[in-house]
Amino acid sequence: MDAREMKKKAAEAALSHVEDGMRLGIGTGSTAEEFVRLLAERVADGLQVQGVPTSERTARLCLELGIPLRSLGELPELDLTIDGADEVDPQLRLIKGGGGALLREKIVAAASARMIVIADETKVVETLGSFPLPIEVNPFGLTATRIAVERVASRLGLSGQITLRQSGEDVFTTDGGHHILDASFGRIPDAEALAGKLYLIPGVVEHGLFINLASFAIIAGDTGARTIKAQ
Ligand code: 5RP
Numbered sequence: 001m002d003a004r005e006m007k008k009k010a011a012e013a014a015l016s017h018v019e020d021g022m023r024l025g026i027g028t029g030s031t032a033e034e035f036v037r038l039l040a041e042r043v044a045d046g047l048q049v050q051g052v053p054t055s056e057r058t059a060r061l062c063l064e065l066g067i068p069l070r071s072l073g074e075l076p077e078l079d080l081t082i083d084g085a086d087e088v089d090p091q092l093r094l095i096k097g098g099g100g101a102l103l104r105e106k107i108v109a110a111a112s113a114r115m116i117v118i119a120d121e122t123k124v125v126e127t128l129g130s131f132p133l134p135i136e137v138n139p140f141g142l143t144a145t146r147i148a149v150e151r152v153a154s155r156l157g158l159s160g161q162i163t164l165r166q167s168g169e170d171v172f173t174t175d176g177g178h179h180i181l182d183a184s185f186g187r188i189p190d191a192e193a194l195a196g197k198l199y200l201i202p203g204v205v206e207h208g209l210f211i212n213l214a215s216f217a218i219i220a221g222d223t224g225a226r227t228i229k230a231q
Contacts, residue, residue, distance in 0.1 A: 006120035007031040007118070007119075007120055007220065008038070009225055010034075010218045010220035010225055011031065011034040011035035011082075013118075014082045014118045015042065017082075018039065019079075020048050021048055022050075022079045022080055023052070023075045023078045024050065024080055024082070025052050025054065025080065025082070025108040025109065025111070025115070026058055026062060026067075026081075026083075027083025027105060028053075028083070029098065031120070032084045033061060035082050035118060036062055036065065037065065043066060043068070044066060050070045051069050051070070052069070052071065052075055053069060054081075055101040055105075056175050058101075072111060076111060078112040080115070081112040081114070082115075082118060083096070083108075083115065083116075083118070084096075084119055085217070086123065086131040087123055087125050087129075087130065088214075088219070089125055089127065090228065092216070092230045093211050094117060094211075095128050095208050095210075096134070096210050097133075097134030097180065098131065098134065100165070100172060100174050101174070102134055102207070103174060103175075105210075109214075114215040116217070117214045119217060121219055121222075127187050128188045128191050128209070129186050130186065132163075132182035132185075133188065133209065134180050134182055134183075135162075135182075135198065135208065136178045136180055137179055137204055137205060138178055138179075140203070141203050142164070144203065145202075145204060148201045149162060149183065149204070150162060152198060152200075156197065158185040158194065160183060160184040161183075161184045163182050164180075165179065165180040188209075195207060195209040195211055214230065216228060216230065
C-alpha cells in the first residue's frame with residue numbers, strides 16, 4: 001500500500017464516526033484532505049454536516065467539493081474534529097503544524113467534544129521530537145523570541161537548530177499572519193514541561209505540541225488500520 005492509500009484508509013475509518021447533523025472540525029494537510037474528499041462524497045449523497053475548517057487551504061477544498069462551512073464564531077462548540085498529525089506517541093501526544101495550521105487546528109480541536117487523529121504508521125514514534133517542533137511566533141521581536149525559545153529548551157536539556165520556516169523565497173506566514181520557528185530537538189522526553197514553558201514566552205503564539213486533545217488515533221498501515229487510545 002502506498003502512502004496515499006494508507007492516508008485514505010485512515011480517513012475512511014474516521015468517516016464511520018461522522019453522524020448526520022454533526023458540527024465537524026476539519027483538519028489540514030494531505031491526510032485531512034483525503035478525509036475531505038470522502039466526506040464530500042457522503043455529503044453529495046445527503047449527509048448533513050456543518051464543517052469548521054482549520055485553515056484557508058482546507059476551506060477552499062471544502063467549498064470546491066460542496067461541504068457546507070461555518071466559522072468557529074458561528075459554531076463555537078463542535079461535536080468532532082478529524083485531523084492529521086506529524087507525530088503521534090503511545091500516550092496520544094502529538095506534534096502538529098507541519099502544514100503551518102497549528103494555531104487554528106488547536107483552537108478547533110479544543111472547541112470539540114472529541115478529536116480523532118488520522119495518520120499512517122510512519123507518524124508513530126516512541127518519543128516525540130524527530131519531527132521539528134513548529135512554534136508559531138509573532139513577527140515582532142522574532143529574534144528575541146527565538147533566543148528565548150533556545151533558553152527555555154536548554155534549561156530542559158534540549159538543543160538543536162531552530163529555523164525560521166520559509167515558503168520559497170519568502171518567510172512563511174500563517175493564516176493568522178504569524179511566522180513559524182521549526183525546532184529540531186531530536187527528542188522531547190518531557191513534552192508537558194516544554195509545552196508549559198513555551199507558553200510563558202510572550203512572542204510565542206502557539207506551539208505544535210498537542211497534549212490531552214486527541215480522543216484516539218486511527219493509524220493505517222500495510223495490514224489495515226489500528227487505534228491508539230488515550231491511556
Ligand atoms: C498541518 C498539520 C497536519 O495535520 C500535519 O502536518 C500532517 O500532515 P500530512 O497529513 O500532510 O502528513 O498539522 O498544520
